[in-house]
Amino acid sequence: MTHCPGLVIVDYGSQYTLLIARKLREMNVFTEIVPASDQSFPDSIEVHGVILSGGPASVGESAHKLPQYVVDSQLPLLGVCFGMQLIAEHFGGKVEASSKSQYGRAQLKLTEVNSKKSTDLFFGLDAESTVWMSHGDSVVQVPADFEAVGYADQTIAAMTHKTKAIFGLQFHPEVQHTKQGEDLLRNFVAISECPQMWDGKGMLEEACECVLQDAKAGRVLLALSGGVDSTVAAMVVKKCLPRDQYEMVLIDHGMMRKNEVADIRQSFAQLGLPVTVLNREELFLSRLKGVSDPETKRKIIGKAFIDCFEEFTQQHGPFSLLCQGTLYPDVIESAGTHGLAKTIKSHHNVGGLPERLKLQLLEPFRLLFKDEVRLVGRQLEIPQALVGRHPFPGPGLAVRIPGEVTKEKIGYLQEADAIFIGALRESGYYDQTWQALVVLLPVKSVGVMGDQRTYAYTCVLRAVCSTDGMTANVTDLPLSFLTQVSDKIVNQVSGINRVLFDITSKPPATIEWE
Ligand code: XMP
DSSP states (O other): OTTEEEEEEEEOOOTTHHHHHHHHHHTTOEEEEEETTOSSOOTTEEEEEEEEOOOSSOTTTOSOOOOHHHHHHTOOEEEETHHHHHHHHHTTOEEEEEEEEEEEEEEEEEOGGGGSOTTSTTTTOOSEEEEEEEEEEEEEEOOTTEEEEEEETTEEEEEEESSSSEEEESSOTTSTTSTTHHHHHHHHHHHTTOOOOOOTTHHHHHHHHHHHHHGGGSOEEEEEOSSHHHHHHHHHHHHHSOGGGEEEEEEEOSOSOTTHHHHHHHHHHHHTOOEEEEEOHHHHHHHHTTOOOHHHHHHHHHHHHHHHHHHHHHHHOOOSEEEOOOOHHHHHHHTOTTSOSOOSOOOGGGSOOOGGGOOEEEOTTTTOOHHHHHHHHHHTTOOHHHHTSOOOOTTGGGGGSOSOOOHHHHHHHHHHHHHHHHHHHHHTOGGGOSEEEEEEEEEEEEEEETTEEEEEEEEEEEEEEOSSSSSBEEOOOOHHHHHHHHHHHHHHOTTEEEEEEOOOOBTTSOSSOO
């Protein structure tokens, strides 16, 4: 895609940087994310405007300044959160650490005059609307050539240059909870006069190109989990490479859903994917024995996966590449696009590979979101029953059993999960839910069944709506449905006598419990 017209996003390490790109892609706008350390625009894009992302640093302490090449370009500029603070600092405004951080929903109040002109970022917006804040510092005085045009809880939430197309937003327009965020981004696209000609169908071609290009290095080992992403990646590999250039393996770590391995085998056979299943339950469970810390558990699982790949390589290698269905949220929540974002969880599939394996990572969907991968899957004619499956994490049920993982707990969780997912499917709520799961708490409580006292575990039902897993809201399931599921679990799963429903959104919680 040489010299495609589009927008550049300078990445300061926000959890949401790619969300900006994704929202713009949905508007058929081509975007390119560049690291904050770059000194010029990339050659691949005809730049119509620039967005500065948010970031975890404080302007005062950060080495980052508004890049001179961006200032010199005189292109329309939009700073988000940290990006707005950089603009304020550069033009002589004042940024200070707020006495109280603002996280979550806030009410944006616009000053009337600024939403009237079509050249204004706020054109057509309501005078008051809900926005999503996530910041510690704020602009306390806008630069002389700017005016404050929006406030939230007495904080300056929006500013514009008096004569130029330079804007700052203290809140995140890219996050779903910002009600009119898309309108703001659309207005910026219009102000930038950026053509909206990017075609989502290119995603499959780009994934194929990525596989063909990287596979020149040698044979590919493909790790399948049975989830949507790795299945679609496998189909891309199968489409692009001759059979002797790849092997596919599914490691059964013993922490899959009930009957899942058998179901996966059947689906893969239907798709014609030649997969070897390695049962290594004992290895994983023995290494997890006595371990409770979430990050340690994830690291142990990541390492055990690597050891299994190594074992498989000895039998079927040599391989030069390990192909995985890693998605952008996995990348950003593990390490950040350019190493600036904070680690939330170490998603095992992005963990470093040891030198001795001499394997490079091949991740054709590294910059895509789940629903974009589903689109690619549909283009490859993968059945809806497979592409429509809820996401399932690589470490499996281990991240749904806070505390030590044991075979007994896995058994209880598999049963409860099968009841919940089965009920969601029967009622039609499954397809209205982005992801549903059950968590088994390390908490026992007293109950009564028949005339008997029980003392058993507590489980938590979680069902969320999301478009990408970066943010999520609770699915509004009726109480009558939840109580039916609860009754069924308590009656049929001997180790569980109490059922809770998790009503927390992400953020502040995450979707999985670990
Ligand atoms: P969290 O819990 O971070 O999850 O809000 C966001 C999405 O990512 C999935 N997830 C993972 N997927 N490997 C994966 O392939 C992992 O280690 C992993 N951890 C979380 C999670 O199920 C949700 O869809």
